[in-house]
Amino acid sequence: MSNPHRTPRIGYGWDSHEFKPGIPLKIGGVLIPHDSGLAGHSDGDVLLHALTDALLGAIAAGDIGAYFPPSDPKWKGADSVVFVREALSRIDDAGYAVGNVDSTLILAAPKIGPHARAIQRNVASLLGIEPDQVGVKAKTPEGMGTDNAAIAHVVVLLTEICWP
Numbered sequence: 001m002s003n004p005h006r007t008p009r010i011g012y013g014w015d016s017h018e019f020k021p022g023i024p025l026k027i028g029g030v031l032i033p034h035d036s037g038l039a040g041h042s043d044g045d046v047l048l049h050a051l052t053d054a055l056l057g058a059i060a061a062g063d064i065g066a067y068f069p070p071s072d073p074k075w076k077g078a079d080s081v082v083f084v085r086e087a088l089s090r091i092d093d094a095g096y097a098v099g100n101v102d103s104t105l106i107l108a109a110p111k112i113g114p115h116a117r118a119i120q121r122n123v124a125s126l127l128g129i130e131p132d133q134v135g136v137k138a139k140t141p142e143g144m145g146t147d148n149a150a151i152a153h154v155v156v157l158l159t160e161i162c163w164p
């Protein structure tokens with residue numbers, strides 16, 4: 001008998017990183033040609049970090065920093081795909097699957113439009129869902145004073161895994 005309390009769950013994640021010259025720029029696991037990249041925790045993949053937090057938040061399992069502390073040198077330069085995979089395994093253990101994801105990136109440069117489909121495809125494949133289940137949107141900061149940073153907001157919907 002199914003538990004009536006097991007309803008779909010939403011998760012929300014937010015992250016930001018500062019641009020530093022001369023390092024690779026990775027967003028959603030995709031390498032994007034640019035003169036600077038995102039510094040900070042691991043490879044600085046702002047979208048995958050926000051996604052990880054959204055996934056963990058959906059099952060109230062804490063946040064990325066609890067599992068992968070930025071103070072631990074082990075995660076310096078790490079591929080952020082590792083964080084998403086860990087969150088996915090927690091979700092699977094909890095009996096949920098990803099229904100869909102929506103995201104918004106806020107950055108002054110580079111333009112995300114030409115890379116949006118690659119990001120969408122990569123995130124979908126990472127999550128084991130179809131590209132049309134992943135929204136990738138981008139806008140510029142418009143005077144917010146965050147031109148030297150990239151910000152990502154991600155929302156996910158989890159659905160219960162139904163066993164046949």
Ligand SMILES: [Zn+2]
Nearest residue numbers: 015041046049
């Ligand atoms: Zn981050």
